Amino acid sequence: MNRKLYLFDFDGTLTTKDSLFDFLKFSFPNHYNKYFLIFFPFFILAKLKLAEPGRIKEKFIARFLKGKSYHEIQSLSNRYFEKNYPLIIHPKADEYIKSVSNYHDKFIVSASVNFWLQPFADHYGMGLICTEAEFDEQGYFTGKFASENCNNEQKKIRIEKEVDLSLYDEVIAFGDTSGDRAMFELATKSFFKHFN
Template sequence: MEKNNRLALFDFDGTITTGDTFIPFIKYTKGKFEFLKGAILLSPYIILYSISAYPNWKLKEKFIRKYFKGMEISELEEYGQNFANEVLPGMIRPKAIEEINELNSLGYQLFIVTASHKSWILPWAENFDFQIISTEWEVEKGLITGKIKGLNCYGEEKKSRINKELDLNNFEHIVGYGDTDGDIPMLSLCKKTKFKPFR
């Protein structure tokens, strides 16, 4: 079926999956011991974030810098491919797969809009004809710098990125799927919304 006037926008972490994928990905690439060592060093920032005294994107940069600064982007993508094959399938909500397959059968154009990096999502998402709008990491000379490129794809930035990527006037049917307050700006663009739908 031709995919023309139907659009579905999905959050990924916690909506399609049973929880966050960034921390499991760090543990997968660095090992649990190295993850714990880094988490201890980052704990003051984690505590500040937990009491809303430190922004989400800054904490994310701290994690990216700690665990991935200096890594070749090609190595990150290789880890992402393996994580998507070995770990991610066990984190996917079965009801989400049912809904995704149904939307594909109805001719929906599918997008994942996520604050995570696409390296460990795209290899899985391509199996379902998803396109991805995600947080980008800065890369110089093939190496990860530890900084976010542009803005973290969360909250209002999700809405902004969708509007840059798509002309929503071209879609008669727009359905959105999310599970946190950070998805509400994205869901505001949709004619039909489903909040925590696969639990």
């Protein structure tokens, strides 16, 4: 049997909405609109490539979560998963992932942060390659990322670093934006907006 590696972008590929904004809005309903409005001009600059998207994302997330303990954030993430799975997952994607034999390996590869992605990865029995949060020695979120923003070329770099591609006969990748192109370069088959 051919051994296959499945690589799935998360936001917009497996989901019907952007999980970053959805997670923060769900977890902090009283503060979300105020902070979003403060950051809105910076999101526009990032969209226009006049500011680095990863830095804007880092600062936005820090506004909500900096100083919170690993356990607090894990609790928020688990609650988000429990209330929002499977609502934000494309039904076809859910069905497809569950149909992939455990003989093959599956990874979520995402620019989103490991906080709220981990419960989804655990549920599906998938590996997780994503933007990682930095915690201090006492276990509190510093407001910084411990890795580069896992998008564009970084997706390819992280996959090559964390997965031995020589073990696989086929690499099958799913994405929905130009940020997935570098990941597609590693694939023997790639699917664009396959589930939506």
